[in-house]
Amino acid sequence: xxxxxxxxxxxxxxxxxxxxxxxxxxxxxxxxxxxxxxxxxxxxxxxxxxxxxxxxxxxxxxxxxxxxxxxxxxxxxxxxxxxxxxxxxxxxxxxxxxxxxxxxxxxxxxxxxxxxxxxxxxxxxxxxxxxxxxxxxxxxxxxxxxxxxxxxxxxxxxxxxxxxxxxxxxxxxxxxxxxxxxxxxxxxxxxxxxxxxxxxxxxxxxxxxxxxxxxxxxxxxxxxxxxxxxxxxxxxxxxxxxxxxxxxxxxxxxxxxxxxxxxxxxxxxxxxxxxxxxxxxxxxxxxxxxxxxxxxxxxxxxxxxxxxxxxxxxxxxxxxxxxxxxxxxxxxxxxxxxxxxxxxxxxxxxxxxxxxxxxxxxxxxxxxxxxxxxxxxxxxxxxxxxxxxxxxxxxxxxxxxxxxxxxxxxxxxxxxxxxxxxxxxxxxxxxxxxxxxxxxxxxxxxxxxxxxxxxxxxxxxxxxxxxxxxxxxxxxxxxxxxxxxxxxxxxxxxxxxxxxxxxxxxxxxxxxxxxxxxxxxxxxxxxxxxxxxxxxxxxxxxxxxxxxxxxxxxxxxxxxxxxxxxxxxxxxxxxxxxxx
Numbered sequence: 378x379x380x381x382x383x384x385x386x387x388x389x390x391x392x393x394x395x396x397x398x399x400x401x402x403x404x405x406x407x408x409x410x411x412x413x414x415x416x417x418x419x420x421x422x423x424x425x426x427x428x429x430x431x432x433x434x435x436x437x438x439x440x441x442x443x444x445x446x447x448x449x450x451x452x453x454x455x456x457x458x459x460x461x462x463x464x465x466x467x468x469x470x471x472x473x474x475x476x477x478x479x480x481x482x483x484x485x486x487x488x489x490x491x492x493x494x495x496x497x498x499x500x501x502x503x504x505x506x507x508x509x510x511x512x513x514x515x516x517x518x519x520x521x522x523x524x525x526x527x528x529x530x531x532x533x534x535x536x537x538x539x540x541x542x543x544x545x546x547x548x549x550x551x552x553x554x555x556x557x558x559x560x561x562x563x564x565x566x567x568x569x570x571x572x573x574x575x576x577x578x579x580x581x582x583x584x585x586x587x588x589x590x591x592x593x594x595x596x597x598x599x600x601x602x603x604x605x606x607x608x609x610x611x612x613x614x615x616x617x618x619x620x621x622x623x624x625x626x627x628x629x630x631x632x633x634x635x636x637x638x639x640x641x642x643x644x645x646x647x648x649x650x651x652x653x654x655x656x657x658x659x660x661x662x663x664x665x666x667x668x669x670x671x672x673x674x675x676x677x678x679x680x681x682x683x684x685x686x687x688x689x690x691x692x693x694x695x696x697x698x699x700x701x702x703x704x705x706x707x708x709x710x711x712x713x714x715x716x717x718x719x720x721x722x723x724x725x726x727x728x729x730x731x732x733x734x735x736x737x738x739x740x741x742x743x744x745x746x747x748x749x750x751x752x753x754x755x756x757x758x759x760x761x762x763x764x765x766x767x768x769x770x771x772x773x774x775x776x777x778x779x780x781x782x783x784x785x786x787x788x789x790x791x792x793x794x795x796x797x798x799x800x801x802x803x804x805x806x807x808x809x810x811x812x813x814x815x816x817x818x819x820x821x822x823x824x825x826x827x828x829x830x831x832x833x834x835x836x837x838x839x840x841x842x843x844x845x846x847x848x849x850x851x852x853x854x855x856x857x858x859x860x861x862x863x864x865x866x867x868x869x870x871x872x873x874x875x876x877x878x879x880x881x882x883x884x885x886x887x888x889x890x891x892x893x894x895x896x897x898x899x900x901x902x903x904x905x906x907x908x909x910x911x912x913x914x915x916x917x918x919x920x921x922x923x924x925x926x927x928x929x930x931x932x933x934x935x936x937x938x939x940x941x942x943x944x945x946x947x948x949x950x951x952x953x954x955x956x957x
Contacts, residue, residue, distance in 0.1 A: 420630035420950050422930070423652045425643040427795040428824045429600055429636055433587050434578035435558040436509050439518040439855075439862060440828045441845060449606055449632065449945060450589035453556035454483055454502065454540075456615065459939020462746075462848045464552040467615045468497070468559060468590065470538075478547035478892050483555065485538045490611045491561050492594045498537040504562035506532045508569050516575050518862035519557055522550075522854045526886055546890040549897060550851035561588045592627035592946040604634040614946055621932045621947050628932065628949035640797060647674075653930050653950075654941075657923035658798055659732030665925055672928065677935045679922040681734055681743045683846020686799075687914040688715070688790075688806065688839060692866040692874075696835040701784045706838075706866075710769035712912040717765065718809045720757035724918045728801050732923070736916040738905040739853065743919070743938075747850050747898060749905040755915075759812045766813065778814030787816040791830070792841040794821040802917070803841050831865060840865070848938065850901045851889055856914075857904065858882050866913045877911050 430443040435451045438444045456467040466472075472483045489497040510520055511529040523530060530551070531543040542551060564586075568577045578587055584595040592614075593606035607630065614626040621628050635652070637643050647655040648668065657665060657676065669676050690706035691698055705711050721735040734742065737752040763773075770781045778786040790806065792799045800821050807817040817839070822830070830836050844863075847853060855861040859870040859878045873879035881904055888900040908914070924941045926933050932948035935941050942948060 420624075420628065421633060422629050422631070422654075422948060422950070423633045423635065424654050425635045425637045425646055425652055426604075427637055427640055427643060430580055430598075430604065431825050431828070432579060433582060433595060434574075436515065436517045436519070436560065437575065437578075439832065440824070442825060442828075444845075446595075446604055446606070446634065447558070448591070449593040450587070450591045450595060451558035451560075452590050452615075453558055454485075455552055455555045457553065457556065457848065457938075459936035459943050462938055464556075465615065465617060467556070469555070470616065472552070474552075476543075478549070478551070479544050481542045481551055481555075482535070483540045483542065485540070486613060486616075487538060489590065489613055491563075491588050491590055492609045492611055493561075493564075493588045494611060495561070495563050495588070497559070497561070497590055499534045499540045500537070501559050501562045502540045503532055503534050504566055505558070505560045506530070508562075508566065509560055509574070510557065512569065512574075514572070514575075515569075516862075518855050521858050521861050522851060523554055523557065525889060547892045548889055549892050550849050550889060553849055553851070559590065561590075564588050593632060596631075601636055603636060606632040606634070612946070618944050618946060621949050624949050627946035629945075632945075639795060647925060653927045655925040657925050659730035659920055659923065660728065660798065662730060662732065662923065669925075674925050674927050677924045677926060677941050678732075679924075679935050679937065679940075681741060682919050682922045683741060683743050683848070683938065684843055684919060685736060685739065685741060685846070685914075686802075686841075686843045686917045686919065687736075688719075688841050688917065689866050689914045690839050691835065691837050692913070693835050693868065694874075696837075698836075698838055699784075701780060701782055702788070702838060705780065705786065708769050709911055710765045711771075712915065714762040714765040714769070714813065715810065715815075716755040716912055716915045717758045717762040718813050718815075719755070719806060719915070719917065720809050721755070721918055722757065723805050723809075724802055727805065728798050729918065729920045732921040733918050735918050738909045738916060739857070739914065740850065740901070740905055741846065741919050744846070744848060746848075746894075747901050749902045751902075752905060752909045757809070759809075762813045773814055776814055777816070785816070786814065787818065788839045789837075790817050790819050790839045790841060791827055791837050792819070792821055793824040793827050795824050798920075799841055799843075806841065832862070832868065835868075850904065851885070854885055854889075857908070858885055875911075877907050881907055 428442045430446050431440060432438050432443050435447045438447055452467045454467060454469040455464050458465050468485055468489060470484045470486045472481050474481050485499060491497050509515055510517055510523050525544045525546055525548045533541045535541055568574050584597060587595050592609055592612045594609045596607040597605040608627050612627060620626050644661060646652050665676060690712065692707045725731060725733045735754055737754045738749060740748050742748050766778060771778050780786060790803055792803050803819045807819060810817050831840060855863045859873040859882055862868060867874055873882055884900050884904045888897055891897045891900060926941060929951050930948065931951045933941050934943050936943055
């Protein structure tokens, strides 16, 4: 189910963000037997996640450990269809676009209420935009995607159910951007006025204090163990979402997200009948394909994912790293040499079991409307990499690389422990870079700790990470604009640090204010060309999207863009599956 149009840091390698994925041992193939799900009479859906959330405040969330949960608790005015990527109403009843795209009049559904029973109306919309998302004192990662030419959109209240959005220039992704979560004014306005919003709704908050408008509410959270969501009795489904047979929306009474130590544990739990959905990595297909004959689950393969895996270097002058390393990382030829050193075919064949494809730039091929198919791919070419390193001022002593000041090129590579695939990719990268004289030390860390280091303390050198997918490049604003919160290599620059970054800033402004789809495609093609040349993010591969689904689960329909759950409110349990 697609909810937010913006990027967030991805926990796992695969495109199935909500569900764990991981490796398995060869011995498991002989003796693991798939166990049918136990009693499902209470309408309880169980899934695993492999890390705790970092916040329950949707305005402050920037990583999937939080957004995957908050997507069930909060809604925006619009949503994205998982079938064709079109914009659909959510809290909105409809809208009217005029003045060449510079004005959008949104009419809300009547009778909406928050999960505590308080009315939800246009005043909450005004509060969310003016007091939260456009508030410079609030650390929200989505602000950059809600600006037009660096300025906020004008948001006014015509009447309690009608909100008018106006821009001085046409804003092509405005309707998609209105999918940002609407927040409860009656709960959070006092917090904003007190200046404590950045600390509000932390993971230590009493669940009863968190008021949302989604199909579920937070019931209980025990760190390291589980998150329990129960159905919201005040939920009103968006237009076009109809109940599954024999149930009212949401059909499920409860969603239980179990926090497991790693992806292998999640696989075992699925095979032993403890969970309903499982995001499968290509490596695990050899285990799960034979098991599906037992009749307990279906395997759904949906082609390349929307997500992006990459390596990047810390180019932040404010970062507490050695100055000579900063000079390496800011050298374009050094980054290009690394790009030519990586064997993406090995990553696909070894890590993805042949079920994936390389990513030539920041837009994967699954995003067909904006993918630039003219970008030449980076291939494994160590000789070319060595030549580039010599041109960049490096030299060799024996088989090891040194910079012009005599420092041996050694780098610490961070990735997250919850994804065995990323750790395995890091090991292949380590071997690839050793071929060109670069010594890599791999340090796997827990995802939330790693996200904090990358976005806050800046204590890192090289990173193997991922980003969730977006359908419109404007959703990449927080990553690619120099002022962006997720501009990982040098975040929140007061001014563009390099000329090519300034050009990308201009391209994103042009892309946002251009209504002609042909012209927009050319603008974002140019951005991809610059990204491919300058390589602040060195893109790697994307896996095929695969999900294992219990046959007890209904309301499941594979879609090209939104996984296997078009809308969580329609999912239901069909009963207990008889043993095969």
